Amino acid sequence: MFRGAARMFSVVTTTSVCRGILSSIRHYCKKTPTKLRISKALSGAELGANVRVQGWVRSVRAQKTNLFLHVNDGSSLQSLQIVTSSKQTDPLLTFGSAVEVTGTLKKSPHQKQAVELEADQIHVVGTCNPPDFPFKIKERHSLEYIRQFPHLRCRTNAFSSLLRIRSEATTAIHSYFKENDFVQIHTPVITSNDCEGAGELFQIEPSSPEKEENENFFSVPAFLTVSGQLHLEVMSGAFSRVYTFGPTFRAENSQSRRHLAEFYMVEAEVSFTQSIEDLTKVMEDMFRFATEHVLAHCAEDVDLFHKHVTPGHRDKVDSMLKKSFPVITYSEAIDILNRSSQKFVFPTHWGCDLQTEHEKYLVKHCGNIPVFVTDYPYDLKPFYARDNRDQPEHTAAAVDLLVPGVGELCGGSLREERLDLLRARLEEAGLEDTYSWYLDLRRFGSVPHGGFGLGFERYLQCVLGVDNIKDVTPFPRFSRSCHL
Incomplete structure (x- = not known):
């Protein structure tokens, strides 16, 4: 009887440990953001997921309560809209800067884009000084003009x-x-x-x-x-x-x-x-x-x-x-x-x-x-x-x-x-x-x-x-x- 009880105790203990491990894995996976290309994020395949995107800022627009960014990584002509609190405004967050953004991918309430990323964190990876940058925000430059800057x-x-x-x-x-x-x-x-x-x-x-x-x-x-x-x-x-x-x-x-x-x-x-x-x-x-x-x-x-x-x-x-x-x-x-x-x-x-x-x-x-x-x-x-x-x-x-x-x-x-x-x-x-x-x-x-x-x-x-x-x-x- 004691041997049987010991075996039963072992099974119960093992099962409890496994459940604990699985719970930890789920918790870890939930907290670890999925890295996405912008094109994949725009497809809406990961709606509701905690994601991470990397790219370059194509526009910055600050409002009273929110800050809007458009970020592009070269995988698509379209950029992904990033929404965050205006309290996160960083003077280094400018047109042309390189960023890494984590947050939740959500359906956008606006008609201009199907999805947007509600940011939890925005990290400026590489700064850009707009006055020195030869391309201006929201300006359509001619092919002849941009030809002067083969590196940019x-x-x-x-x-x-x-x-x-x-x-x-x-x-x-x-x-x-x-x-x-x-x-x-x-x-x-x-x-x-x-x-x-x-x-x-x-x-x-x-x-x-x-x-x-x-x-x-x-x-x-x-x-x-x-x-x-x-x-x-x-x-x-x-x-x-x-x-x-x-x-x-x-x-x-x-x-x-x-x-x-x-x-x-x-x-x-x-x-x-x-x-x-x-x-x-x-x-x-x-x-x-x-x-x-x-x-x-x-x-x-x-x-x-x-x-x-x-x-x-x-x-x-x-x-x-x-x-x-x-x-x-x-x-x-x-x-x-x-x-x-x-x-x-x-x-x-x-x-x-x-x-x-x-x-x-x-x-x-x-x-x-x-x-x-x-x-x-x-x-x-x-x-x-x-x-x-x-x-x-x-x-x-x-x-x-x-x-x-x-x-x-x-x-x-x-x-x-x-x-x-x-x-x-x-x-x-x-x-x-x-x-x-x-x-x-x-x-x-x-x-x-x-x-x-x-x-x-x-x-x-x-x-x-x-x-x-x-x-x-x-x-x-x-x-x-x-x-x-």
Whole structure:
């Protein structure tokens, strides 16, 4: 009997201890605030919970009994309203300061916001002196103005929206290629070849003073890449669909609104194709997929641009998505330009390179939607472009995608897979030794293939209607400018 009683006492004691522990855990959990991103708090998923948010103050408004703050952490265009007693007013709590706030997330009684945070404690993590801060509370600054402050402009609504859109567009492009069975290739930033042949290269040299004269770190001259195309062509000898997405560089001494010294390129290569239509289909499908994804997943951020930065541009984007992209030949494009009553700065004749003014006119002529231009003069294209030998005019199987507001967005071609023709072209240019490895690709299991490159910043310009390419990249690099 005593043994049974002892066992019963043990069970009761253990049960009581467990209940005590559970009670302590519940008490602890209730007291410990849940850390939330602002976007999650705004969703209302944690209503009634004790939460903690961190971010930067976008506005401060003091009333007789209450103090109202709007705090943003970059996860959403919208800020979270913080309500606290005016007794908690802290002189360090200013526009631009960094804060950590704990309190209860509640349904807001006001129509302007669905939820608000009733603060128990506000801790100023980093102070900000408003008179010295270049951005003013409740003032809508132009893209040109905030461009002067590359280290601070991410604090503005417009540029934080741009960066979220840029991030989502990147995700969309990777998703498109993944869904269409492309293999991503990390092509090198340092290369020994000049894919474009224009000579606009940044050469890489060690900064060490011990460098001997005529000595190359890589044994050969090395440069920052102008394109990952040739490396993708290597991979297209083993994979039928490959792509890369990364930084490329051009030493262009340009201050234009559509050129940068460093920009991002989306490049793809498709094997077993002898059709330009195969390339234009990928270009058009990717453009539509990425744009529809961005419009769906960044609706508020895109609306900010289309309403306040580039009013009316949304209608143009919708028009681009509703219609198939027309296709015209280079010869047809020259005829259109020659028949135009518009006076161009650069003359138009068969064999001329199309300039931005020509490209924008062609887009307008075709209904202000993207247009493909194919079959350019052979002499205008690099050595790798396929020779259209069956056409009366000497053209290459090349294509450009021209879009509203920008001009050229994509450039591509079928690649010359015929060894004899490729060797003759390289010999003519004096490049046979330099590109002997490229000839090997045609000697060992070569197949007809083609590819293209898309300027990512120009894509963002097109979709958002932004006039200057410097306003769609975090840290623009161009001649006589390399801040940060």
